[in-house]
Amino acid sequence: MARRAAIIGGGVIGGGWAARFALMGWEVRVYDPDPEAERKIGEVMAGAVRALPMLFEAPMPARGAISFHDSLAEAVEGAEYIQESVPERLDLKHKVYAEIQGACDPGAVLASSTSGFKPSQLQEGAARPGQIVVAHPFNPVYLLPLVELVPGEVAAPDILEKAREILTGIGMYPLHVRAEIDAHIADRFLEAVWREALWLVKDGIATTEEIDNAIRYGFGLRWAQMGLFETYRVAGGEAGMRHFMAQFGPCLSWPWTRLTDVPEFTDELVDLITEQSDAQSGHMSIRDLERLRDDNLVAILRALKMQGAAAGRLIRAQDDRMRGPLEETVPMVTVRRVVPVDWTDLNGHMNEGRYGQVFSDASEELMTHVGADQAYIDAGNSYFTAETNIKYLAETLAGEEIFVETRVTLGEGKKLRLWHEMKRASDGEVLATGDQFMLHVSLETRRSCPPLDHVRENVERLARMHAEA
Template structure:
């Protein structure tokens, strides 16, 4: 059954929500009176469609259609999820929420992207306050998984549970904020850092670029994968957090920061910061900056994914959710994916080492198909690659949609030979081929041996099936 998301307000955040839902297979209706909305959302979708699939080894769901509609009513009628992303003015949000609830299903989740308002403030005067929840995301919504999920005392448990389920299903992390508070959790940290940064610039201590460098070359990388408290626990060494608190706790009494004081927001301060920012990155257009940001995030998130840590663990788990059985086709399609940016070399081509990884991924999918899966390996049995021959036939670039087909050309006893073809999805052109010869091995003796009976039977049956089909 087709799932429908309604996005009310198609700016930076609304457009990111639309892209996230559409790329996860939802039909999306967007209402935004801005005459440039279609162009802007199209550009955001172009960015998202290029990079989000790079996070996954599994094939993405069939992309949903984004449709711009002429009214709130048309957008929300029959919708399963409604995301309000209109400007941060409470009177506008109240008016829009009233219009939404006049036409949407009672069982739909009505979520607001608000970064500051509490859900009880949004619910004031609403026809069905229990339907409303805050789902505050972070830009770009289509890459960053965090969504602060904030209910009020009258938000129904069913709405919260359904919101968690849907957000998880589209690859996000719903952080359930248990108590209402202005600006929720994350933005309160950002506001504190922002205030201190304004003072540092105003007082001539640092420029905008120097402050950004302090973050991106230092603690920002730690925060990206450990957060705040875990980072400080590590800083405490073997003695842990207690030692850290004892050592650095007194610093809280020192006048290091000005978090309780805010510089006057004068035209001079705005000009100073805007001028420094223009000097720092004004030579790049917004789309260039977005593309750089997206490429960097993909590389970081894939690195975390490879380690099974932090946000990468979420993607790893979601990747597993998206995988399905291989089926019985000849040849088997063992891999469908997009080439990520971190697979390319200085020429912009896919590095030759990644071809080996791709064909290895294909053989691992086939191993799982015949029962030589993770549990089989953990029990002390596996196939080891003894020899490969790879031929590179065409260039492959980041962002290209590719697939690998695999045929079993020999499967008897402890010997297994596979024929892989890597193809471009857009025209089925063969980009590379690989002959892979594998031997079954006991992980206890590290010597070749026959597979266990159930795996041997599956391999021999697959080899026979492929031979009959002309493999």
């Protein structure tokens, strides 16, 4: 039975939470009095369905149902995690919490998406203040893993631990903010950069596009994978952070920025920012911009995943959590995944080299199944591909769900031959085939040799099973 989450408030952030939970297999109940809530969340969900599975090699969990409810009490019934994303009005949040706590399980996590209020403010007057924590995410919630988890001083330890377990389980990174502070951690950085950007535009030094280019073509890419302090440590060279601080520390006293002085938020400044932003991006719709953003984030995060670095390490860990053992069907389904956007070429379809990767992934899954896993490889044994014949039969596009069916056509001694068929999940059409011949080798001598008995027996058993079917 699916675990249940309740989403209170179905705007951009609430919709992102609903999509993240549902795509990770949770049943999601939504309450939002906006008559357009179902349509809006449906549009967010459509973007998430397309983008989030591209991050993973493992098949996604069975998608949880999203239902919409006429009362808040009905929405939170039976939920073990409740995410509040209503407008940033403290009186409204207090009213919502009173209603939630009158109907929900006392052991459920009650988390707020707020970026502006501290936990102690949210907990004021609550029936069970220890049940309430801040879980502040970043848009799009269904792709970005960071969530600032701020418990405050009175949050119950079991609620905090449960929130951490649930958020980690849906592929997010709960950053425990140990002390209460306005705007938590990340938004304080964003606010500082935002203020300086406003001054640069107001003073005519840079346009909105020039500022965005400075970020996305330069330090933004460094920050995306290394953060602030680690970036500066590298900038210090072999001497490290100490050298960097000695070299650039005096700059802190120089008048480089105007962060201590906030520009007046006049109509003229708003008009200037709006006009420049329209000139920069007005030719694209919001949906187009969101799709571009999602495709870029998928590509960046997948690149980080290949390196096992930063947010990519989290995606790799979530991939491992979602990947289950193979079933011994005939043929065996060895791969089930969505084609990511970074696998396509100039023609808009999957690059031919990626077909080889898919079949290689299929063979690695089968190898793991028969016992030739990482421990087997670490012990000095493996299978090497000697020959592969791939036939490309139909186009494969980004976002399409595919699966690979594999048969063991030869399994005797040191020889292993596999027949792969890559198919489109929606209609079963065969998109490509791969005939792969492999030899067992010793990683010490780099020469062919018989496999260890348990691997050999498993390979021969599958070969007999597949020959008889």
